[in-house]
Amino acid sequence: MKHLVILADGFADRPIESLGNKTPMMAARTPHIDRLCQRSRCGTLKTIPDSLHPGSEVANMTIMGYDAERYYQGRGVLEATSLGLDLAPDDLVFRCNLVTVENAKLLNHSAGHISTTEARQLVDVLNEQLGDEQVEFYTGVSYRHVLRIKGGVPGMECTPPHDVPDEYVETVLPRPFEHNATAKRLRQLMFASNELLCNHPVNVHRRKKGLPVANMIWPWSPGVRPDMPNLKTLYGIEKGAVISAVDLIHGLGRLAGLESLHVEGATGLYDTNYSGKAAAALAALNDHDYVYLHIEAPDEAGHEGDVALKIRTLEDIDQHVVKPVLAYLDEHPEALTVAFLPDHPTPCALRTHTRDHVPFMLYQPGANADKVTVYNEVSVQEGSLGFVDQTAFMPLLLSAKK
Numbered sequence: 001m002k003h004l005v006i007l008a009d010g011f012a013d014r015p016i017e018s019l020g021n022k023t024p025m026m027a028a029r030t031p032h033i034d035r036l037c038q039r040s041r042c043g044t045l046k047t048i049p050d051s052l053h054p055g056s057e058v059a060n061m062t063i064m065g066y067d068a069e070r071y072y073q074g075r076g077v078l079e080a081t082s083l084g085l086d087l088a089p090d091d092l093v094f095r096c097n098l099v100t101v102e103n104a105k106l107l108n109h110s111a112g113h114i115s116t117t118e119a120r121q122l123v124d125v126l127n128e129q130l131g132d133e134q135v136e137f138y139t140g141v142s143y144r145h146v147l148r149i150k151g152g153v154p155g156m157e158c159t160p161p162h163d164v165p166d167e168y169v170e171t172v173l174p175r176p177f178e179h180n181a182t183a184k185r186l187r188q189l190m191f192a193s194n195e196l197l198c199n200h201p202v203n204v205h206r207r208k209k210g211l212p213v214a215n216m217i218w219p220w221s222p223g224v225r226p227d228m229p230n231l232k233t234l235y236g237i238e239k240g241a242v243i244s245a246v247d248l249i250h251g252l253g254r255l256a257g258l259e260s261l262h263v264e265g266a267t268g269l270y271d272t273n274y275s276g277k278a279a280a281a282l283a284a285l286n287d288h289d290y291v292y293l294h295i296e297a298p299d300e301a302g303h304e305g306d307v308a309l310k311i312r313t314l315e316d317i318d319q320h321v322v323k324p325v326l327a328y329l330d331e332h333p334e335a336l337t338v339a340f341l342p343d344h345p346t347p348c349a350l351r352t353h354t355r356d357h358v359p360f361m362l363y364q365p366g367a368n369a370d371k372v373t374v375y376n377e378v379s380v381q382e383g384s385l386g387f388v389d390q391t392a393f394m395p396l397l398l399s400a401k402k
Contacts, residue, residue: 001289001335001336001337001365002285002288002289002290002291002335002336002337003289003290003291003336003337003338003339003397003398004281004285004290004291004293004325004336004337004338004339005063005290005291005292005293005338005339005341005397006281006293006295006317006321006322006325006338006339006340006341007060007063007292007293007294007295007341007342007343008295008298008314008317008340008341008342009056009246009294009295009296009297009298009299009342009343009346010056010298010299010300010302010303010342010343010344010345010346010353011024011025011298011299011302011310011313011314011317011342011345011346012025012342012344012345012346012356012358012359012377013025013302013310013345013346013347013348013377014345014347014349014350014356016307016348016349018307019307023376023377024298024307024310024311024314024348025314025359025375025376025377026376026377026378027311028311028314028315028318029315029318030314030315030317030318030322030375031318032318032319032322032323032326033314033317033318033322033340033375034373034374034375035326036322036325036326036329036338036340036361036363036375037361037372037373037374037375037379038369038373039329039363039369040338040340040361040362040363040369040370040372041361041362041364041367041368041369041370041383041384041385042359042360042361042362042370042372042375042379042380042382042383042384042385043359043360043362043380043383043384043385043386043387043388044357044358044359044360044380044381044383044386044387044388045063045341045357045358045359045360045387045388045389045390045393046357046387046388046389046390047059047062047063047343047344047357047358047390048062048068048344048355049062049068049069049390051069052068052069052072053160054344054353054354054355055075055160055221055344055353056075056246056248056249056299056343056344056353057072057074057075057078057221057248057252058072059343059344059358060248060249060252060294060343061252062390062391062393063341063343063393063394064231064252064256064292064394065231065234065235065391065393065394065395066228066234066256066391067390067391068390071226071227071228072223072226073223073224073225073226074093074094074095074221074222074223074224075095075220075221075223075248076093076094076095076096076146076147076219076220076221076222076223077093077223077224077225077226077251078247078248078251078252078255079095079140079144079146079247079248079251080093080138080146080148080251081251081252081254081255082140082247082248082249082250082251082254082260083138083140083146083247083251085138085146085148087148087224087225088150088225089224089225090150090151090152090224091148091149091150091151091152091224091225092148092149092150092151092152092153092154092182092222092223092224093146093147093148093149093222093223093224093225094146094147094148094149094158094186094219094220094221094222095144095145095146095147095219095220095221095248096137096145096146096147096217096218096219096220097109097110097111097143097144097145097161097217097218097219097220098110098111098114098119098122098143098145098214098216098217098218099111099143099161099214099215099216099217099218100112100212100213100214100215100216101169101194101215101216104168104169104170105166105167105168105169106161106164106165106166106167106168106169106172106218107165107166107212108165108212109143109160109161109162109165109218109303110142110143110162110300110303111143111212111213111214111215112206112211112212113142113143113269113300114142114143114206114212114214115142116139116140116141116142118202118206118214119139119140119142119143119145119214120139121200121201121202122197122200122202122214123137123138123139123145124139125196125197125200126193126196126197126217129192129196130189130192130193130196133150134149134150134151134152135147135148135149135150135185135189136148136150137217140247141245141246141247141268142268143214144246144247144248145217147189147217147219149182149185149186152182152222153180153181153182154182154222154223154224155176155177155178155180155182155183156174156175156176156177156180156182156183156186156222157174157175157177158174158186158219158220158221158222159172159173159174159220160220160221160352161218161220162303162351162352162353163352163353165351165352169216173187173190174186174187174190174219174220186219189217189219190216190217190218190219193215193216193217194215194216197213197214197215197216198213198215202214203215226255228255228256230255230256230257231256231257231258231290232257233257235394235395235398237257237289237290238289239259239287239288239289239290240253240256240257240258240259240288240289240290240291240292241253241258241259241260241261241284241288241290241291241292242256242258242259242260242261242291242292242294243261243262243263243266243277243280243281243284243291243292243293243294244266244268244292244293244294244295244296245263245266245267245268245272245294245296246268246294246296249292249294253292258290258292259288261280261284263276263277263280264276268296268297268300269296269297269300270297270300270301270309270312270313270316272295272296272297274295274316274317274319274320274321275320275321275324277293277295277321278293278320278321278324278325279324281293281325282324282325282328285328285336293321295317295321297313297316297317298310298313298314298317298342298346299346301313301348302345302346302347302348302351303346303351303352304351305348305349305351306348307348310348322340325338329363333365334365334366335365336363336365337362337363337364337365337397337398338362338363339360339361339362339363339397340360340361340375341358341359341360341361342358342359343358344356344358345358345377357387359375359376359377359379359380359381360380360385360388360393361375361380361383362385362396362397364399370382370383370384370385371384
């Protein structure tokens with residue numbers, strides 16, 4: 001039996017008054033998603049343990065079948081793994097955003113989705129001017145980068161920048177749990193980066209074009225190298241693959257023993273190559289037992305608070321991802337299990353993640369569909385799978401007879 005997980009990051013939402021108290025999922029035209037729903041069983045899933053924050057790294061780890069409370073060591077190390085960094089046991093690694101700060105406020109967590117080409121120039125100057133034997137910056141994708149502090153000391157609270165739009169920077173800086181020289185160094189690096197990047201030619205150019213500038217680093221989610229078993233050890237998955245435009249997901253996939261597949265034109269935004277990602281996933285099923293297809297676009301629309309864009313991303317997923325998957329199922333109805341779900345909600349009104357339980361549907365050959373015929377956050381609550389708690393999802397996914 002083959003298994004395909006379609007992870008539409010952050011698509012779940014809350015009722016929006018301008019949509020007649022519908023969610024974007026309810027308002028979107030998604031005939032193919034609904035058709036898949038009519039062949040599936042539905043339920044709600046808890047992806048965030050009570051002790052952890054509602055981050056994509058935690059939620060995707062849960063959906064891949066890991067006990068996040070046991071294995072989670074921070075988002076930074078997952079992205080560092082994706083970049084191929086060889087981490088020492090005493091390396092403290094952070095996800096490091098390039099952000100926009102104006103009038104002492106954090107305005108944009110992504111610096112207007114700055115291009116990787118522009119970002120690389122800024123990361124290079126950060127290394128030249130702020131890097132040393134202890135501190136190193138590594139270029140990722142767009143605004144998402146990595147900071148490694150060799151011999152860094154954990155024990156601090158770092159706020160994800162997408163959680164605090166429009167907040168004063170001083171109120172959301174890294175906070176040590178007790179005296180911590182690494183937290184102090186982190187604050188120094190942040191303010192030094194602001195002075196260094198403010199008038200960099202990249203930002204001068206962006207300012208002239210009316211684009212958000214990338215004038216500060218924002219390190220968060222610190223952690224050390226995790227010790228995780230792979231999915232073959234945990235669940236007997238012989239060969240799996242992950243498809244995403246996000247380093248975090250590729251890093252998690254590598255630690256899980258999955259092959260990283262990259263698709264040309266995959267951006268993580270609304271302009272991503274949906275069709276190419278779907279085609280790559282279906283092709284991968286020829287020689288992989290398990291494929292994790294991650295689509296970032298709805299999450300980014302939620303962070304921007306753009307309701308119309310979120311609806312558009314859902315309709316694109318319906319047309320360019322779920323439609324071809326349904327065509328595959330029509331030809332191979334007994335060969336493939338398909339799960340469709342978000343990792344967490346990213347409500348447009350809040351512009352950040354919440355820990356609400358997420359809607360999911362599961363098509364398994366030979367399993368009778370339940371009575372849910374339209375897929376959304378509310379309808380699935382009537383599904384036959386009911387409430388599923390965290391690491392029970394992966395055994396459920398793999399439970400169909402081979």
